[in-house]
Amino acid sequence: MAVNIIKERWTSKVAEESYGPSELKVGGESTLPFMQFEGEIPYRPVTSLEVFDMEPQDWPDMLKEPFKDVLGDPIAWAKKVVELGADMVTLRLMSAHPDWKNASAAEVANTAKAVAEAIGDVPLIVLGCGVEEKDGEILPVVAEALEGKKVLIGCVTANNYKSITAASNGYGHNVIASSPLDINLCKQLNILINEMGLPLNRIAFDPLVGALGYGIEYAYSIMERARMGALTGDKTLATPIVAFVGQEAWKAKEAKEPNAPEWGPQADRAILWEATTAITFALAGGNIFIMRHPESVKRFNAYLDEAMKSNAY
Amino acid sequence: MFEIIGERINGLFVDIREAIANKDPKPIRDWAVKQAEAGSYWLDVNTGPVASKEEQAEIMAWLVKTAQEAVELPCCIDTTNWTAMEEGLKVHKGKALINSTTAEMAKMEALFPMAANYGAAIVALTMNEKGVPKSAEDRLALAMELVAYADGYGISPVDLYIDPLVLPVNVAQEHGPEVLEALRQVKLLSNPAPKTTCGLSNISQKAPNRPLINKTFLAMAMVCGLDSAVMDACDDDLVDTAATASIILNQSIYCDSYIKVFRQK
Numbered sequence: 001m002a003v004n005i006i007k008e009r010w011t012s013k014v015a016e017e018s019y020g021p022s023e024l025k026v027g028g029e030s031t032l033p034f035m036q037f038e039g040e041i042p043y044r045p046v047t048s049l050e051v052f053d054m055e056p057q058d059w060p061d062m063l064k065e066p067f068k069d070v071l072g073d074p075i076a077w078a079k080k081v082v083e084l085g086a087d088m089v090t091l092r093l094m095s096a097h098p099d100w101k102n103a104s105a106a107e108v109a110n111t112a113k114a115v116a117e118a119i120g121d122v123p124l125i126v127l128g129c130g131v132e133e134k135d136g137e138i139l140p141v142v143a144e145a146l147e148g149k150k151v152l153i154g155c156v157t158a159n160n161y162k163s164i165t166a167a168s169n170g171y172g173h174n175v176i177a178s179s180p181l182d183i184n185l186c187k188q189l190n191i192l193i194n195e196m197g198l199p200l201n202r203i204a205f206d207p208l209v210g211a212l213g214y215g216i217e218y219a220y221s222i223m224e225r226a227r228m229g230a231l232t233g234d235k236t237l238a239t240p241i242v243a244f245v246g247q248e249a250w251k252a253k254e255a256k257e258p259n260a261p262e263w264g265p266q267a268d269r270a271i272l273w274e275a276t277t278a279i280t281f282a283l284a285g286g287n288i289f290i291m292r293h294p295e296s297v298k299r300f301n302a303y304l305d306e307a308m309k310s311n312a313y
Numbered sequence: 314m315f316e317i318i319g320e321r322i323n324g325l326f327v328d329i330r331e332a333i334a335n336k337d338p339k340p341i342r343d344w345a346v347k348q349a350e351a352g353s354y355w356l357d358v359n360t361g362p363v364a365s366k367e368e369q370a371e372i373m374a375w376l377v378k379t380a381q382e383a384v385e386l387p388c389c390i391d392t393t394n395w396t397a398m399e400e401g402l403k404v405h406k407g408k409a410l411i412n413s414t415t416a417e418m419a420k421m422e423a424l425f426p427m428a429a430n431y432g433a434a435i436v437a438l439t440m441n442e443k444g445v446p447k448s449a450e451d452r453l454a455l456a457m458e459l460v461a462y463a464d465g466y467g468i469s470p471v472d473l474y475i476d477p478l479v480l481p482v483n484v485a486q487e488h489g490p491e492v493l494e495a496l497r498q499v500k501l502l503s504n505p506a507p508k509t510t511c512g513l514s515n516i517s518q519k520a521p522n523r524p525l526i527n528k529t530f531l532a533m534a535m536v537c538g539l540d541s542a543v544m545d546a547c548d549d550d551l552v553d554t555a556a557t558a559s560i561i562l563n564q565s566i567y568c569d570s571y572i573k574v575f576r577q578k
Contacts, residue, residue, distance in 0.1 A: 187568035229566050233314055236574055237566060 005313045007038040010231040014287075015201040015238050016042070019174060020123020020150050024087060026204075026287050027240040032227060033285050036310040039231075044308050045282050047289045047297050048088035048125055049081040050246055053103075053111045054095040059292075060256045062270055066294050074111055075118045082122050084294045085301075088152075090125040091115050096138050097129035105141035113145045125152040125176070125290065136160035140167035147171040152288075154178065154242070155206055158185065161193055169198045176242050178206040181218045183225050183237075190236050203239045204288060211248035212277045219243070220284045227285035243281040246292030249274035275299040282307065315559050316355060316541035317552065318389050318410070318510065319348030322380060324361015324372075333360065333372055341376060342383035349384040351546040352556075352576035355410050356380050358401070359391040370400040377401045389436070389543070395423050402431040411435040412543075413476065416455040416462075417442050425466040434472040436510055437463070439495065445478050447487070449494035452477045456499050460507055470503045474510040474541060481518035482526060489516075489530075496537035506538075513544040528554040535562060552576065 008031075016028035026046055031039025055071045056064070066084075070077040078089045091112060095103040116124050126142055128135030139153055140163050154176025156164045161177070168175045177193055179185035186205050194200050205226070209219035223241055230238035249255055254263060255270040263269055274296035278289050282304065291297050321344045324330045332340040345356055358376040360369050369392065377388050389410040390401040402409055413436035414424040428435040439446065439455040446452050456475045463473045477495040480488040492511075500506045511534065517526035528551050531542065535558040545551060556575035560567050568574065 184567045184569075187566055187574075188570060191568060191570045191574065225566065234565060234574075235577070236568070 005037065008032075010039055012231055012233040012235075012238065013040075014227070014230045014240060015235075017174065017201050017204065017240055018150070019088065019125075019152050020121065022121040022123060023150075024123045027201075029227075029285075030231070032231070033283050034307045034311070037312045041308065044304055045287055045289060046087035047278075047291055047300060048090045049084060049086040049294065049297060050090045050092055050290060050292050051077045051081055051115065052092050052094050053108060053115075054101060056094070057100070060250065060258070060270075062258070062266060063250055063292055074115055078115045078119050082119050084297070086122075086297065088123045088125055088288070089115070089119050090127060090290050092127045092129075093138065093142070094129050096134055097131060098134060100129070105138040108138050109141045109145035112142045116146055116149050116151070123151070124149060125154065125288075127154050127176075130155075132157050132160045136163050139164045143167035143171045143173055146173065150174065152176055152204060152242075154204075156189075156193065158189055158192070161189065162196065165193050165196045165198050168202075169196065174202040174204065176204050176206050177239075178208055180208045181210075181215070181222060183207075183222050183229075186222070186226070187229075187234075187236050190239060194236070200235055200239055204242045205239050206242040206244065209243050209245070209248055209277075209281065211245070211252050212273055212280065213254065214248065214252055216277060216280055220280060223281060223284035223286055240287035241281075241285060242288040242290065243278070243286040244290050245274060245278045245281065246290060246296075249277045249296075250292055271295045271299060275303070279303050314354075314564065315535065315539075315555050316510075317351075317353045317546050317555065318355040318357050318541055318543040319344075319351070319353035319546035320357050320514070320543050321348055321545070321547070322356055322376060323359040323391070324363060325359070326361075330361055333363065333376075336375070338379045338382075341379040345380040345383040345386070348546040349386050350576070351549075352552055353386060353546045354541070355389040356384070356386050357389040357391050357412065357543055360397065366394055366396055369394045369397040373397040373401040374404045378404050381406050391543075395427070398424070399427060402427065402433060405431070405433075409433040410474065413438050414459075415440050416458050421459070421462045425463055425468060428463075428468055428472070429466045434474060434508075435463070435468065436474040436476055438476045439478055445480065445488075447491065449491040449498060452491065452495040453498045453502075456495070456507070457502060460502050469505070470507040471505050473507045475499045475507045476510050476512070479511045479513065479515045479530070481520065482516055482530075483518075483520040493533060493537045496534060496539055500538040508540040509538055510541040510543065511539065513542040524548060524550060527551055531555060532558045535559065 013030035014027040025043045028042040053074045093108040095101040155178035207222045255273040258266045278300045360372045391412040414420045415438045437459040439452040516530045517523035
């Protein structure tokens, strides 16, 4: 008896978005991750490496090593990230953090502008310092300084989305919307942002993931649920998904701890911690992977090379 | 996703009847827009009782064209006149919904090929020349026949909208639980399952407080597997009930603005 290939007939797809002067394309999937036999995966998931606007205070030595010459210089660091082959550069404005340097909006906006100019056509993601109130102040100023660069600005939350959305909309940018591991809040935030006039295809959502061993399964199921929603016609959930892989993976003690003989050499497990977290989220439907170590990106890209090969029948 | 079939473009309503008589497209367009904004998935179009067959055919084509010029929704072409049905299908853009066939041989042999030919979906009533069955079992037997015949013409169960025939609760009360049971069972007939629909407002014909009866029945029927209904899309309470039921059934993902999202399809 012949085997019939079961193909789901999805009715809708993930929004197609484009970022940066080079119009880097993301999204547009009309099927589950890598299921090319029943739909289209028009664009490969994209990777980004993080650049801090000041020397990171809490990075393990192993993570600082590949950037040791550029850690204090965001422009040189961003150029290095481009050389390393990242699809996007992520600039994190940590110096604005009240506990770090408490830099002003004007200061961080200058840095952001200089970095954007230094990387040319490569699309930029600009992140605040993570303190909602401060980000609500600095990011509108950053948005203005980066007019025309079509950057992805983040992260907006239910508490600070208004000022950042208005500025992002006005200066032609996209936003990352964050909600804490909750599909319902995520959907609601997308709606609120959209109601301010920013089209749904200029929003990417961040489910605030946990890394391998630290709650990865919650984020995994949320991404899956969002993709199913997108494919069955829920436009408010059909926005591409951002995963802050590096930020979370390098918090794990399995990645940070150099002296733990029972876990084997740090050089292996730390890279695998980040790469495995990324691969897991790629399988759940993630689109934009913000990572930290170039070697993890290399491993992840090798995986994507295989996964992107068509399995159509 | 629950599909509202907006019932309002029907020659039984005075304003539509007059619009048809005067060839005035405005009321048709207005109702198309209003029902689309209220969350309709299909627009039912019915000429109402008009003199000759030829007139009906011409009017149906005009109604379909006029409605689709106003909004990008597909029509549910509602007529017992096969000539009018075909004229409507000829001018229709996208996938239409034929309303309806019964399990009578002559109708199935006329309408299933028409559905297949125009790539339309079709509403199929669980009745035949003997009338409306009393029990869920008898409704189901007819549903089975409909699914089998439709399959014979290459029509997938997902394009078949089984209507188990809702009767007024004040005069045919015993049909209520039978209809609900039939809805449940129809979903087990095939894989993929047939879709289901009903003429919702029949449940409350000539009863007091019709809106309450309609929305209560809608929620109960959705629990049993109702996928769509010919209904008043502009009854906000009724649409809110459909939105809420679909949330509670986990058919769409909850958010605080779910009532609004339900209308933006």
